Amino acid sequence: MASRGVGSGHKLVRELPFQTLNRLAAILDVIEGNRAGWEKLIERMPSGTYDHVQIGTFRLSQMRIGGSPSYDLLTDMGYRGRTVEQLISYLEKVENEKALELLKPPGAFSSLATNPAASRLHLFLLV
Numbered sequence: 001m002a003s004r005g006v007g008s009g010h011k012l013v014r015e016l017p018f019q020t021l022n023r024l025a026a027i028l029d030v031i032e033g034n035r036a037g038w039e040k041l042i043e044r045m046p047s048g049t050y051d052h053v054q055i056g057t058f059r060l061s062q063m064r065i066g067g068s069p070s071y072d073l074l075t076d077m078g079y080r081g082r083t084v085e086q087l088i089s090y091l092e093k094v095e096n097e098k099a100l101e102l103l104k105p106p107g108a109f110s111s112l113a114t115n116p117a118a119s120r121l122h123l124f125l126l127v
Helices: 016-026 037-043 050-061 069-079 084-093 097-103 109-111 116-120
Strands: none
Touching: 016 069, 037 050, 037 069, 037 084, 050 069, 050 084, 050 097, 069 097
């Protein structure tokens, strides 16, 4: 599946630069309360996107040296053809502002409260 254009909001997760994926993974690996950011993200995805076995596989990746459940999740989202816009919508649902800052331009959060759909049109896709 090819990208439909950087400015269209259809850039695929797999097209994000390695550095951006690593930074997102580092943010999503952080445990807040009793759940890591990546687990909260999965909870906000459509039902059945990932089953318990797949989630367990992501969890086990932290046992590898340098392993990251979040990086594996983001990589899998890329393989599944998910767009950056879809990722942003999940991050908005879990209110992960640190992760959103990597994908949105400065100032996008002020319009997020008034018009979330409009803010997604102004994606800041790191190249």
